[in-house]
Amino acid sequence: MSQSVALRYKSQPARVQARSEEPALNSYMQSHAAQAQRSPQVFWCPDVVSTRDLGLAGVDAVLHLAGIMKSRPEDFRHTLSGRQMVMFFEKPSLRTRLTFESGMISLGGTAMFVDQKHEPLDAREKLSDVAHNLERWVDVIVLRTFTHETITAMAEHAGIPVINALSDLEHPCQALADYLTLQERFGDLKNICLAYVGDGNNVAHSLLLTCACLGSSIRVATPPGYEPNTEIVRATREIAEETGAVIELLNDPHTAVAGADAVYTDAWASMGQESEAGMRAQIFPPYQVNSRLMTEAASHAVFMHCLPAHRGQEVTDDVIDSPQSVVFDQAENRLHVQKAILYLLLGGGSRRLPARSAHA
Numbered sequence: 178m179s180q181s182v183a184l185r186y187k188s189q190p191a192r193v194q195a196r197s198e199e200p201a202l203n204s205y206m207q208s209h210a211a212q213a214q215r216s217p218q219v220f221w222c223p224d225v226v227s228t229r230d231l232g233l234a235g236v237d238a239v240l241h242l243a244g245i246m247k248s249r250p251e252d253f254r255h256t257l258s259g260r261q262m263v264m265f266f267e268k269p270s271l272r273t274r275l276t277f278e279s280g281m282i283s284l285g286g287t288a289m290f291v292d293q294k295h296e297p298l299d300a301r302e303k304l305s306d307v308a309h310n311l312e313r314w315v316d317v318i319v320l321r322t323f324t325h326e327t328i329t330a331m332a333e334h335a336g337i338p339v340i341n342a343l344s345d346l347e348h349p350c351q352a353l354a355d356y357l358t359l360q361e362r363f364g365d366l367k368n369i370c371l372a373y374v375g376d377g378n379n380v381a382h383s384l385l386l387t388c389a390c391l392g393s394s395i396r397v398a399t400p401p402g403y404e405p406n407t408e409i410v411r412a413t414r415e416i417a418e419e420t421g422a423v424i425e426l427l428n429d430p431h432t433a434v435a436g437a438d439a440v441y442t443d444a445w446a447s448m449g450q451e452s453e454a455g456m457r458a459q460i461f462p463p464y465q466v467n468s469r470l471m472t473e474a475a476s477h478a479v480f481m482h483c484l485p486a487h488r489g490q491e492v493t494d495d496v497i498d499s500p501q502s503v504v505f506d507q508a509e510n511r512l513h514v515q516k517a518i519l520y521l522l523l524g525g526g527s528r529r530l531p532a533r534s535a536h537a
């Protein structure tokens with residue numbers, strides 16, 4: 178959808194107008210000067226298909242607002258009252274499904290889940306027809322798909338916000354929760370280095386883009402042939418030029434982890450790659466995060482994983498169960514960042530800045 182069409186549909190006053198009680202909420206946020214200095218409620222974008230839709234201002238707004246929502250959930254209890262969210266998932270989920278449902282309900286809205294594992298979302302009818310039905314019934318669409326373009330196309334056609342709950346290319350909500358976790362642990366994200374070790378997959382892509390938006394540092398070590406997507410790397414480097422982020426792509430896990438503040442890994446075979454699992458199990462063992470590899474990171478380093486973990490493959494029990502592990506903090510923060518995204522996209526704040534980036 179072009180910017181003008183997006184504005185015509187996605188900023189319809191009836192759908193996104195601030196509710197009458199929200200000035201009080203916004204004045205609460207503004208009165209809490211230390212936290213509200215940067216007024217995150219002024220940010221708005223039509224969709225979160227990619228981290229690129231949020232950009233620097235949006236990533237900052239989501240992290241800032243998520244922190245406030247986490248500490249004062251009761252202040253947001255009814256802010257999305259009457260709003261309806263529908264979720265279509267082509268792949269399994271524990272965390273994403275439940276944190277979106279719980280988050281929407283805790284903001285006063287309602288959530289509907291459609292198990293779409295039996296066939297792609299566009300198998301029964303044209304995706305644009307699905308979109309034009311949904312926009313008549315609900316306020317926001319959350320999609321977990323194989324093909325990233327399914328989510329891009331839904332955002333093009335639907336006149337209501339669309340949120341990426343994981344595609345083969347990106348997992349934006351995950352990386353936002355991960356960086357909120359790092360911010361809680363270390364404070365200024367510009368001063369830390371995250372080492373991602375394993376497959377150059379959707380999670381790695383979203384960590385790269387989020388790191389770039391935040392001006393932080395990341396080293397990604399993958400086996401040759403499993404490097405991150407070149408278009409994602411190009412976009413990451415372009416953003417990094419603006420923010421000063423340090424992006425290093427490597428093949429050696431030891432170089433990546435050396436002195437790092439956080440060590441992150443993910444499945445060697447993602448959902449949809451099950452047929453490659455045997456072959457990947459031969460290639461990836463040098464990238465296993467075990468206690469030996471963790472000793473090469475900083476002594477204060479944390480271990481991170483988006484979950485589900487394949488214990489004994491990409492991570493050993495002694496690492497994921499160690500005091501260094503923050504995997505359940507990451508899982509908890511999914512709830513808070515997704516509440517912030519829903520609030521911002523559905524016009525929970527008093528002002529919105531219409532903006533839309535291309536979904537590459």
Ligand code: CP
Binds near residue numbers: 271483
């Ligand atoms: N991390 C994550 O997205 O978990 P689920 O697949 O359980 O949603």
Ligand code: NVA
Binds near residue numbers: 444
């Ligand atoms: N890379 C993993 C992430 C799961 C949350 C997958 O896509 O299966």
